[in-house]
Amino acid sequence: ATSFGIEEALKQLGLEAVNKGTSTGSQWFSEGETIASHSPVDGKLIGKVTVTSKEDYEKVMTKATEAFKTWRVKPAPLRGEVVRQFGDELRRLKEPLGKLVSYEMGKSYQEGLGEVQEMIDICDFAVGLSRQLHGLTMHSERPGHRMYEQYHPMGVVGIISAFNFPVAVWAWNTALAWICGDVCVWKPSEKTPLCGVACQKIAARVFAANDLPEGISCLVNGDYKVGEYLTTDKRVPLISATGSTRMGKIVGRTVGERLGKSLLELGGNNAIIVTPDADVKMTVIGAVFGAVGTAGQRCTSTRRLIIHESMYDTVKKAVVDAYKQLRIGNPLDENNHVGPLIDKDAVSNYENALTKVVEEGGNIVVEGGVLSGEGYESGCYVKPAIAEAENSFKIVQHETFAPVLYLIKYSGDVENALDIQNGVAQGLSSAIMTNNLREAERFLSVAGSDCGIANVNIGTSGAEIGGAFGGEKDTGGGRESGSDAWKIYMRRQTNTINYTTELPLAQGIKFDL
Ligand code: UN1
Numbered sequence: 001a002t003s004f005g006i007e008e009a010l011k012q013l014g015l016e017a018v019n020k021g022t023s024t025g026s027q028w029f030s031e032g033e034t035i036a037s038h039s040p041v042d043g044k045l046i047g048k049v050t051v052t053s054k055e056d057y058e059k060v061m062t063k064a065t066e067a068f069k070t071w072r073v074k075p076a077p078l079r080g081e082v083v084r085q086f087g088d089e090l091r092r093l094k095e096p097l098g099k100l101v102s103y104e105m106g107k108s109y110q111e112g113l114g115e116v117q118e119m120i121d122i123c124d125f126a127v128g129l130s131r132q133l134h135g136l137t138m139h140s141e142r143p144g145h146r147m148y149e150q151y152h153p154m155g156v157v158g159i160i161s162a163f164n165f166p167v168a169v170w171a172w173n174t175a176l177a178w179i180c181g182d183v184c185v186w187k188p189s190e191k192t193p194l195c196g197v198a199c200q201k202i203a204a205r206v207f208a209a210n211d212l213p214e215g216i217s218c219l220v221n222g223d224y225k226v227g228e229y230l231t232t233d234k235r236v237p238l239i240s241a242t243g244s245t246r247m248g249k250i251v252g253r254t255v256g257e258r259l260g261k262s263l264l265e266l267g268g269n270n271a272i273i274v275t276p277d278a279d280v281k282m283t284v285i286g287a288v289f290g291a292v293g294t295a296g297q298r299c300t301s302t303r304r305l306i307i308h309e310s311m312y313d314t315v316k317k318a319v320v321d322a323y324k325q326l327r328i329g330n331p332l333d334e335n336n337h338v339g340p341l342i343d344k345d346a347v348s349n350y351e352n353a354l355t356k357v358v359e360e361g362g363n364i365v366v367e368g369g370v371l372s373g374e375g376y377e378s379g380c381y382v383k384p385a386i387a388e389a390e391n392s393f394k395i396v397q398h399e400t401f402a403p404v405l406y407l408i409k410y411s412g413d414v415e416n417a418l419d420i421q422n423g424v425a426q427g428l429s430s431a432i433m434t435n436n437l438r439e440a441e442r443f444l445s446v447a448g449s450d451c452g453i454a455n456v457n458i459g460t461s462g463a464e465i466g467g468a469f470g471g472e473k474d475t476g477g478g479r480e481s482g483s484d485a486w487k488i489y490m491r492r493q494t495n496t497i498n499y500t501t502e503l504p505l506a507q508g509i510k511f512d513l
Pocket of ligand 1 (some may be wrong): 164169242298299460463464
């Protein structure tokens with residue numbers, strides 16, 4: 001627990017009652033229309049943020065494209081040094097920022113802090129990377145020739161992020177994009193605009209302290225219309241978008257039409273396979289955290305438990321018993337496990353899923369419901385629910401961003417469980433609980449999980465930043481964060497240099513003059 005409240009956190013982050021929502025760094029502008037941010041925790045107004053107009057957007061793009069010319073020629077390790085300082089600022093402000101994330105988005109304070117930690121981690125990763133950004137060298141087929149490839153900065157990167165990770169996903173993108181020599185224009189979710197303003201203030205201070213120009217870190221605010229300014233803009237070679245599959249299809253199409261690149265991180269429908277050799281205690285922790293953590297609003301949340309028939313009753317009982325221990329309430333109170341959903345629309349989607357699963361023949365084993373009364377005034381608190389279901393149900397095939405967990409039984413060997421697991425449109429995260437080496441290896445093999453993330457004896461959520469994050473199929477195919485995810489933020493160039501006095505052609509082609 002921290003010693004200060006949300007008021008003090010807002011103050012430390014420099015937030016006001018009405019905040020300008022457009023920024024190129026130290027300069028903040030845009031007037032008029034505002035987005036009001038209400039906390040799902042208690043329904044109270046936290047603050048307002050002004051919406052970016054087309055004219056404001058043009059001002060941002062002018063600064064950003066100018067800044068790129070300065071930023072791209074700074075040596076990458078120097079850019080890394082700036083990101084190091086940004087990471088230090090995040091360390092200093094971890095508590096107030098974690099608190100704001102918890103209050104504006106509704107995840108537990110521990111998870112809010114965890115999110116800021118992910119930002120710090122990616123900064124550290126990016127600092128090291130700034131002295132790498134390796135290309136390969138190749139052997140030329142021609143004598144006296146040298147061939148290699150190099151990575152150059154690409155330009156303005158547009159970042160469209162979702163409410164559920166209102167600060168970390170931006171940092172995964174910016175920390176890498178910055179060390180790669182790109183400048184960023186960020187449109188945070190209109191459900192968490194204050195998190196955006198707070199982060200931009202932190203970044204802006206660091207850039208200003210290093211005498212760097214306006215435009216390296218930019219912020220725009222608004223709904224999908226502001227997103228469209230970015231996706232249709234030829235000056236933005238890469239759009240990184242996180243959100244629903246529906247949104248991703250629109251972004252992918254729009255950016256594809258102008259042959260821009262998009263990095264899409266969309267919905268998941270993540271499952272844990274529980275085999276006859278699973279450790280039940282570990283399964284329960286992984287499954288329950290995965291299903292109810294962040295109130296089921298992670299793209300990596302556990303949606304399906306695919307349990308072998310021999311284990312079914314044991315695991316079902318253990319999970320149902322664990323659900324009885326869950327405390328639902330104010331996420332800033334560290335005694336609670338589950339906070340609210342983001343808003344009332346999310347509550348209706350949750351209710352709809354519970355109605356649908358029953359209509360399709362499912363069996364509720366842990367009742368859901370919207371909570372009311374003291375502490376639940378915002379109307380966004382719901383009971384995590386569990387239903388026995390079939391994988392073929394329409395609602396099970398659909399990603400519901402809420403704490404609804406489906407139990408699905410399988411029989412026979414692990415191939416049958418894999419068919420069920422892979423039998424959805426999405427392909428983000430997956431897990432198997434087993435102490436059987438053969439089952440684990442089959443799950444990880446070419447014929448195993450078709451997801452971007454496949455874990456053994458770990459749940460589906462809670463990825464570390466060191467690995468590439470993202471998934472296949474309807475998840476969009478993008479990879480962010482660790483490993484070589486940085487490559488998408490740069491343009492690749494192949495260079496061949498001739499240091500002889502002859503000009504031999506490739507493939508031995510003769511062309512005598
Ligand atoms: C997301 O839900 O958009 O693995 C990202 C996790 C987190 C990231 C989730 N590190 O659950």
